[in-house]
Amino acid sequence: MNTEQFRYSGSTMVEKILAAKAGQAKVAPGDLVSVIVDLALGNDVTAPVAIREFKRFGLDRVYDPDRIVLVPDHFTPNKDIASAEQVKVVRLFADQQGIKHFYDVGRMGIEHALLPEKGLVWPGAVIIGADSHTCTYGALGAFATGVGSTDLAAAMAIGETWFKVPHTMRFEYKGTLAPWVSGKDLILFTIGQIGVEGARYRAMEFAGPVIDNLPMDGRLTMANMAIEAGGKCGYIQPDQITFDYLKGRVTRSYISVYSDQNAFYEKVFSYDVSNLEPQIAFPPSPDNVFPVSEAKNITLDQVVIGSCTNGRIDDLRVAASILKGKKVSPKIRLLVIPATQHIYSTALEEGLLKIFVDAEAAVSTPTCGPCLGGHMGILAKGEKALSTTNRNFVGRMGHPESEVYLCNPAVAAASAVAGRIVHPEEVS
């Protein structure tokens, strides 16, 4: 389809949001637009570089301190002196600039779990973050995408950024999900189908009856991993599940945006997922995906339940339902990391943390920690981990000769008990 033909077709949700924020009636894929940024996010790894670049502008003040969010979550609580210095740079900058959305240890959470929880994400918003998993917020009907530190610096200076309007691919899921199958399995399956560059530069629209019934935590997991297919963003159009989640969190007014019936999609994928098993991404790539029944005799050294992908309360609940009254296999180290302080507190009230500790898991304060091989559970040479996180590249969680398998929280909990990768049915 050429640009001329786009004039007569409808628009997708992303095209409409970008048009609105660029002050245009309509945009077409490939257009370069300068858009208003509603929120710009940085963490302890990316914000120090952004702050250094911001200083090159020679400005005293950021464009709007209330539209900036800073969350030191990667190497916090500070793992060493160097990371302590990095966080200090961010803390000082937040203080000097009057940035109120700065979340330090004890109040923080993993950024992509924290922002939705704090009501900082709303339908129709444009959010950029110097972290690739910023695409998570598409689950709430926002346009959200990862950028680098210099892009963050520029947005802090002028409150705008530039985008090339992406083509949109639509993914429809039909059927009924089997027990123990979740949003994580839908997205791993999808990445397995299209590959790690299957949606490169594309917006991924997730839809269909299965998505309509998917709880918010599962939706956030799906949008979170759009980047693992190369996507610019992943999104789900707002519905009652969205509005129920936003109620009491987002107090500002917003306008939900929807794709037109006659919107143009570059490609439409349709999957019947009734027979879908829990999915496992084998090392060393998130698209190396197999059903759990094909993961035979894979013994493990460490299991991680947490991260911006799967550290939310639903994830902890399903893991606890399996671990209740059981012990982690003596050869396994199980780490459970609630993604935010609020999730930690909820898990405490619900007795989930007691279940984990009694099962002989280690429960950590919120941190990205082991997901990116930062700290709190690094792998030795030759070790194997099963993890609810998002990447299993070479050396991702430690030694270059260690290996990471990705899965949903139920599979992780069950496998921690069994000592090898198993279907949750085997232990529950």
Add this chain to the structure above:
Amino acid sequence: MNIEGIVWVLGDNIDTDAIIAARYLSTVVPEELAKHLMEDIWPEFPQLVKKGDLIVAGTNFGCGSSREHAPLAIKGAGVSCVVARSFARIFYRNAINIGLPILECDADLKALESGKDRLKVDLKSGLIFNLQNSDSYQSAPFPPFMQELIARGGLVEYVKSRLG
């Protein structure tokens, strides 16, 4: 502007963890980062790569994290240009923003020999010449907006010009 140098050939889907592992992200100094460039997938790489050399890769170069440390490490090693069949989008933005020349080229350059073949790149026309056998390859030209970004010396200078 012309670039000329020895090539180092990498495969498809070179991710940002491979370019610079997270354990080295507690510094923002390009020369420090460069000491660990590609270390986990090619331990000798930091010693092999010399100032002015080129990196040649397959599809989806720079996939994964948004860490600007990845192009900074490449720039810190003195690499003059990255030529790949395609780039992951955040890496693409980051490279342009920090002024690291990158080119998308459809030709299969994986047959080039690391540490031996030499390429000459004309950044303006996007033409790439193989100095070993006089083959030439055409890379995709940058859209005008990005040419302006590059011409101004990266995003910071571009934004400064807008701020007046």
